[in-house]
Amino acid sequence: MNTPLSIPAFDSLPNSEEVIQISQWLSEAGLSSLELSNVQGVRLRITVGESAPPTPDATSHTFPTHGQPEAAVSTSTDISVTAPYFGNLLRKNPLTKEEFAPSGSSVCAGEVVSMLQIGELTVPITAPQNGTVVQFMAEEGDLISYGQTILTLHPL
């Protein structure tokens, strides 16, 4: 029996030495990247074998605490809202034809930001937390896969 390894929730970002160590483990294992996310929606991504992205060192970010993050943290804390199922994307309410959550709008946790249409069924896609819609990553009517990023949200 193969028991999948469980990765513990992380509540503090690794320091630069730890990042180097993790990168070494990744390249030894033949893996290209590692991504962790926690319930607050903070994502840590470590990629090896590519030139460093022009973002500041990951360890320099202020870590949001008590759900009260600083107002203008880096875009790397933007969270991806992903499809809970597959289907065709409905960014507009099929009845009112109004967009559920246009770019730049503020949404509350649990609010419907889009829907997936699967035949006669529709499945809502909800915001995991309060935030501002930064950018949609898919167009109206696109066939969306399970887990595909629909939009990015800047947490508030």
Next chain:
Amino acid sequence: MSDPQRFGRVLIANRGEIALRIQRACRQLGLETVAVYSEADAQSRHVLEADIALCIGPASAARSYLDADAIILAAKVTGASAIHPGYGFLSENADFAEAVEDAGIIFIGPTPASIRLMGDKITAKQTMQASGVPCVPGSDGPLPESEQAILALANAVGFPVIVKASGGGGGRGMRVVWSADDLIKAVTLTRKEAQQAFGNPTLYLERFMQKPRHIEIQVLCDTHGNALWLGARDCSLQRRHQKVLEEAPPPGISPELIAEIGASCVQACRNIGYRGAGTFEFLYEEGIFAFIEMNTRLQVEHPITEETTGIDIVCAQIEIAQAKHLAIEQSAIHTVGHAIECRINAEDPFSFAPSPGCVSRWDVPGGAGIRLDTHIVAGSVVQPYYDSLIAKVIARGATRSEAIQRLKVALAEMQVEAISTNIPLHQALLCDPAFEKGGVDIHHLEHWLEKREHS
């Protein structure tokens, strides 16, 4: 004018090498493909090459390749009008086949009723007996009272026999009898035990097959009453009921005897209105064939039949689902030469521990008579969530020894790095004198492995 097609886009409800195999067949027939996949298989070759690819769930098979509802919905959103289930996963799930048909989608396989009938061992055996497919010879009912009659029956069946309690099971209430001298004593004893243990003294007896081989017959049936058998395969090299190496035709069994069995299989197919590809599995010992079960799907080892008959079984399955007539007659089907398949698994060759991970080197064999069915390319990651089969190396030769020789060269050429594979096991097996002679029984591989461990 060609006939209108019943479907133009096929959803492949599987992964790995068989998904790619089915995709190739669809392409040859001018059909579009839909790959449904789990998050773990996003970089898999058939997904990248599909006309439409749709991730339907996370790595867990229960939430992806085994999720019948999701697969049917995926067919709807992608406009696929047929589903090929491959092998494993949902391929022999009658409820799935029924749900597919109820949704107005064509199931590339047998009817749900056939899957159900063959899924139950008792009804399967009764159906086969009624059609004249040989089953284990035996008393075909309770033993008579008279000692004389029991002896006559056992002599007709042939020793050794196994005396079993009708109410028994799980290895209890049975006794192997090696000669007529011991029969009556064994019957009396087993009857007493059966009465005590199960409250039912009824006994029956069957021929005891000590060292059987696993022989199977491939069939193909269209929806116009044409049923064909495509020769036999020998799949006796097994470990824990998992086939390791298969060959066609089975060495040392006369083609006339196989033809007789093949004809009975085809008759059974006609009787039950079987549709599509199927396999009749038998135990074989000393000239006796005994039906075990029927697999109502494509088999992993189908390529060795394709290599020896020249018939593309997957294309035939799809054409049958298109309601076309089989374009070949039984009299035109001949087994030519010999083919052997080695199943290459990502595992330690002798401890059998799975070995998932990144395939950093993947040098594949080639040359005359070599076929490689695989979804792996250099850089692929073998996932830990699924079956460890990563490739099938198939060698064809004019003779069995030519096929073996080609296989040895092919396996030596094949270089796989970073993960372990069972290639060294196959290389050792191909040099085993008993295998070289041909016709080993289903226990041979496990005994061979035990001996190997002790030496």
